[in-house]
Amino acid sequence: MKIDPKTFIQDYHLNVCIQCGICTGGCPVKFRSPLNMRRLVKETFFTADPSQLLKRPELWACTTCSTCTLRCPAGVKNVELIVGLRSILTHQGEVPSTVRDAFENTFLHGNPWGRFRDRRADWAKDLGVKILGEETAETLLYVGCAPSYDPRVQNVSKALVKIFQKVDLDFGILGKKESCCGNEIRRMGEQTLFKKLAKDNLALFKKFGLKKIITISSHCFNAFKNEYPDMSIPVQHYTQVIADLIEIGRLKMSKGLETHTTYQDPCFLGKQNMIFEEPRKILSPIPGLNFIEMDRSRERSFCCEGGGGRMWAEGATEGTRNGEIRIKEAVALGAKVIATACPFCLLTLEDAAKISGLTDQIVVKDIAELVSEAM
Amino acid sequence: MNIAVCVKRIPKTAEADLFIEKDGKDIKKDHLVFHLNDWDSYAVREAAILKEKYGGTVTVLTVGPEESKEVLTRCLAMGADRALRIEKPISSDGHLMAKILAQAIKNQSFDLILTGVQAEDDGYGQVGVALAQMLGLPHAAIVTHIEIDGERALVRRELEGGIEEVLELKLPAVLTIQTGINEPKYVSLAAILEAEEKDMEEIHLEKIGLTPNEPLDAAIDQVFFPPVGKMAEILKGSPEEVVTQLTEIIKKKKG
Numbered sequence: 001m002k003i004d005p006k007t008f009i010q011d012y013h014l015n016v017c018i019q020c021g022i023c024t025g026g027c028p029v030k031f032r033s034p035l036n037m038r039r040l041v042k043e044t045f046f047t048a049d050p051s052q053l054l055k056r057p058e059l060w061a062c063t064t065c066s067t068c069t070l071r072c073p074a075g076v077k078n079v080e081l082i083v084g085l086r087s088i089l090t091h092q093g094e095v096p097s098t099v100r101d102a103f104e105n106t107f108l109h110g111n112p113w114g115r116f117r118d119r120r121a122d123w124a125k126d127l128g129v130k131i132l133g134e135e136t137a138e139t140l141l142y143v144g145c146a147p148s149y150d151p152r153v154q155n156v157s158k159a160l161v162k163i164f165q166k167v168d169l170d171f172g173i174l175g176k177k178e179s180c181c182g183n184e185i186r187r188m189g190e191q192t193l194f195k196k197l198a199k200d201n202l203a204l205f206k207k208f209g210l211k212k213i214i215t216i217s218s219h220c221f222n223a224f225k226n227e228y229p230d231m232s233i234p235v236q237h238y239t240q241v242i243a244d245l246i247e248i249g250r251l252k253m254s255k256g257l258e259t260h261t262t263y264q265d266p267c268f269l270g271k272q273n274m275i276f277e278e279p280r281k282i283l284s285p286i287p288g289l290n291f292i293e294m295d296r297s298r299e300r301s302f303c304c305e306g307g308g309g310r311m312w313a314e315g316a317t318e319g320t321r322n323g324e325i326r327i328k329e330a331v332a333l334g335a336k337v338i339a340t341a342c343p344f345c346l347l348t349l350e351d352a353a354k355i356s357g358l359t360d361q362i363v364v365k366d367i368a369e370l371v372s373e374a375m
Numbered sequence: 376m377n378i379a380v381c382v383k384r385i386p387k388t389a390e391a392d393l394f395i396e397k398d399g400k401d402i403k404k405d406h407l408v409f410h411l412n413d414w415d416s417y418a419v420r421e422a423a424i425l426k427e428k429y430g431g432t433v434t435v436l437t438v439g440p441e442e443s444k445e446v447l448t449r450c451l452a453m454g455a456d457r458a459l460r461i462e463k464p465i466s467s468d469g470h471l472m473a474k475i476l477a478q479a480i481k482n483q484s485f486d487l488i489l490t491g492v493q494a495e496d497d498g499y500g501q502v503g504v505a506l507a508q509m510l511g512l513p514h515a516a517i518v519t520h521i522e523i524d525g526e527r528a529l530v531r532r533e534l535e536g537g538i539e540e541v542l543e544l545k546l547p548a549v550l551t552i553q554t555g556i557n558e559p560k561y562v563s564l565a566a567i568l569e570a571e572e573k574d575m576e577e578i579h580l581e582k583i584g585l586t587p588n589e590p591l592d593a594a595i596d597q598v599f600f601p602p603v604g605k606m607a608e609i610l611k612g613s614p615e616e617v618v619t620q621l622t623e624i625i626k627k628k629k630g
Contacts, residue, residue, distance in 0.1 A: 093560030100561035107564065108387065108408045116390040118406055192564040 005050035008084060012077040014045045023068035023078050028303035032317040033061035037068050037078050044081060050088075059085055060096060061316040064187045064308030065267035070299070079187075082308075086189030095189070102312040103190050106197070110179035111145040112312060121175040123147075123154040127161050130172035137172035138211040142224070145180050146343035147216045152350065153343040157216060159372035160238055166375055167250050169241075171214070177204060181215075183223035183268075188309035198228045205233055214241050216368075218269035218342040219307065225273065237269055239341050242371060243278035246285060253374035256288035261370070262335040263291070264326060264349060265301035266342030279341050282367055286374045292333055302326055306344025323352030331362050341367045376431035376523065378422045379485045380455070381476050381506070382415040384439050384446040385496040399597050411446040414491025416453075418552040420559045421521065422489055423454030429523055431486070432456045438475050439463050444575060452562045452570035459576045461583070468593040469501030476502065477509035478583040487528065488549045492517050503551035514549040515542050519556050 009015050023037035024030055035058040044053060053059075059082060068078040089095055095103070105114035121131065121143075130137050141164070147157040164171055182197035205213065213235045215221040221237040245251035261283060269275045276298045283291050296302045305322045327349060330338045340346055343366075350364040386407040394403040411419075422433045434457040435450040437443045447458040461479055464471060480488060488510070490503035500516075507514030519539065520531040528544045533553055544550075580587055610617045 090561060091563050091565055093562060093566070095561050097558065100559075103561055103563075108410060109390075114390060116392065117408075118392060119390075190563065192568065196564060 005044075005084075005088065008044055008050070008081065012044075012081040012084060013075050014041055014081070016074040017041045017045065017076050018074050020073065022071050022073065023076070026067040026071050028065055028067065028322055029061045029063060029305065029317060032319050032322070033058045035059075035061045041076055041078065041081065044085075050085075054085060054089055054092075054094070057316040059089070059316075060099070060309070060313040062308055063267070063303050063305050063310050065303035066272050067267075067303070070271055079308075083187055083189060086187075086309075087191050088189075090189035090191075096313050096315070098312045098314065099188050099309060102188070102309070103185065103193060106180050106182075106185055107193060111149060112180065112184070113145070113149060115149045117176050119176075120148045120178060121173060123157055124161065124173060124175075127158065128165070129161055131175040132172040132208045133175070133177060135172060136208075137170050138209070139169065139171040140205070140208070140210050140213045141171045141173050142181070142213050142215045142220055143173055143178060144215065144217040144220045144343065146347070148178070150343065150347065153346060153366075156343065156346070156366040156368050159366070159368040160216060162372045163242065163245075163251065163368065163375065167245055169245075172208075174204060174208075181217075181220040181223040183219040183227070184307070184309050184311065186223075186227065187307070188312070194227075198223075202228060202230065212236065214238055216343070218266040218273070218275075219344065222268040222272060237273075237275060237278075237341070239269070239275065239278040239282060239367060242367070243281045246282060251371075251375070253286050253371065255374045257286050257337075257370060257374050258288040259336045260290045260292055260334050261286075261337040261339055262294050262330050262333060263297070263367075264294075264304065264330075264338055264340040264345050265298055266340060266345045267301065267303050267307055269341055270301050271299050279339075279367055282371060283339060286370060289370075289374075292335055294329055294333060296329070302329075304340075304345045304348040306342075306348040311344060311347075321348075321352055321355070323348040324356050327352045327356055327358055327362060327364075331358055335362060337363055337365055337370070339365050339367050339370055376425060376429040376486045377434070377484060378425060378431065378487045378489060379434045379436060379480055379483070380415070380418050380422045380450070381488070381490045381502065382419065382435055382437050382446055382450060383412045383491075383494050383496075384409050384437065384443045385412045385494055388496070393600075395598055395600075399599070400595050401598060409442065409445070411449050412491050412494050412496075414493060414495070414552060414554055415446075416491075416559050417554050417556050418489040418491050419450045419453050419455060420557050421552055422487075424557060425487070425521065425523065426454065434459065434483075434485070436461065436476060436479060438467075438472055444577075447575055448567055448570045448573075449562055451573050451575075452566040453560070457576070458573070459578065462577070462579045462587075464580060464585075464587045464589055466591060466594065467589075468591050469497075469499040470505055470592045471589050472502045473505035473509055474589070475580065475583070475585060476506050478585060479578075480506075481510060486546045487523075488512070488547065490549070490551050492551045492553050500551075503549055507549035510549065512547055512549050513544045514551070515544060516551045517553045518550045519553050521550065521556070 021038045062082045102112035146153045182194040186194035224235040433455040435455045436459045438461045493500035517533040522529040
């Protein structure tokens with residue numbers, strides 16, 4: 001696939017930029033890297049030689065949280081500009097070695113960490129979960145890479161299975177047939193690999209005659225809902241499913257979790273897909289749980305820095321990580337639990353709690369884990 | 376500068392669960408994914424870098440089944456100009472591999488022939504040096520740096536204990552390339568798809584005066600998992616307790 005910088009102005013609406021700077025103002029990595037979105041838009045618009053822009057390491061600092069694009073009063077597609085620039089770098093092979101490995105691993109093994117495909121469903125071994133192909137179900141729980149392989153996030157997958165089994169929800173997983181959704185792959189610039197993953201996954205979905213897909217990760221949710229071509233199967237994030245189950249009275253939470261809990265809105269669930277209410281509708285009815293809201297929440301939620309390929313592109317940033325800032329904010333608010341609904345938020349925030357030495361004051365939990373504890 | 380690079384398609388086993396075939400002579404491979412041998416990937420990248428500097432062409436060769444074309448395609452996407460697949464013999468060893476490659480290369484004019492130091496799967500490390508011997512060319516093994524000065528190559532090679540040796544070789548020469556000699560670029564899927572359009576030469580062993588049933592010097596008798604050793608100590612307890620125990624052990628043993 002050829003990416004032509006000459007079409008950038010048209011493709012990403014660079015000519016409508018009024019240089020107001022709202023993009024830079026809202027950028028969660030503006031204090032952590034030289035990335036200045038307003039300036040980048042202007043420079044890309046005026047440059048005769050885009051190759052000079054490509055040499056900047058800060059292109060990898062962007063988390064693609066999309067705050068800039070969503071707030072832009074003129075309609076500039078800032079995040080797509082970053083993805084476009086990264087796509088050129090990818091085509092030239094000039095990506096950080098960690099990103100290169102993530103691409104190659106995804107191509108070969110179906111996950112960015114290069115873990116063995118046959119072990120993708122090991123976490124579900126003794127849980128009595130249907131594997132599609134061996135048994136049938138109309139609802140797919142699309143697990144995703146981190147919830148399949150990362151020992152911390154596997155807890156979330158297990159909690160979710162426990163919840164669904166409790167309410168007799170008929171569902172299956174793809175097991176080792178499941179491949180990466182490609183959400184981060186596209187944002188790191190490997191558009192062709194993303195298309196291949198989408199094509200392969202869609203063929204699988206079609207083959208099993210699915211009526212509904214539930215995702216664990218907000219990133220997979222975003223890819224299926226907004227970026228897969230010809231996606232005709234309805235997709236829900238698990239928080240939507242659980243909120244519905246609570247509302248219709250099918251899921252009851254009776255055990256008390258006496259704790260002050262706040263919530264980190266994941267960018268790919270919240271600001272990008274406007275799912276703000278469901279996570280709160282799940283947390284609030286948990287007996288004894290005192291829900292407190294952080295100042296920067298909902299559309300203004302502060303990105304944890306785990307998105308846009310940042311899980312595989314360390315560097316290009318300096319100073320205190322956003323996760324640490326966020327954990328300190330939550331502690332200052334008096335929260336004993338910071339809940340989230342995204343594997344990357346979970347991992348970055350938990351790392352941040354450890355780095356800040358605050359693990360005795362706050363714990364990081366996924367909403368699914370809290371619900372499973374409260375059932 | 377015309378360069379030949381000999382490459383191999385190997386199964387990726389680092390993270391995989393391995394099982395042994397019924398006859399006990401190989402591992403099962405049907406559940407594994409295959410890729411370009413890591414050392415060869417550095418060799419192909421090095422050839423592409425030398426081509427950028429000094430001009431010429433890069434030819435990649437492999438001895439392998441039909442499926443090996445996928446690694447040749449990858450090499451073409453990495454900057455190789457020509458690709459040749461030689462059908463594999465019924466069974467082989469390092470010596471026979473070198474013989475096949477020597478027969479394929481000997482009538483062509485190359486200034487430099489590169490191989491990886493070894494293959495990730497069988498790890499013999501023989502083919503490069505045996506090939507040099509058969510072609511009657513000077514060679515250097517475990518090469519970590521290459522400079523070309525007219526008719527000569529100045530190379531650094533890795534020795535034991537972190538020592539490096541600098542050698543001057545008369546071209547043409549055979550070099551076996553160590554990982555880390557360069558930073559391999561990412562080969563995008565788009566580039567691979569484009570390379571699939573390029574021509575690839577495929578020949579049978581008869582074409583280079585050999586048969587599929589050449590005699591072997593070494594044949595695999597048995598493969599097995601190493602017996603479990605007794606030296607390992609598994610630390611038990613919470614992460615904090617385990618870390619305390621571990622630091623005590625390291626403190627004790629460091630002197």
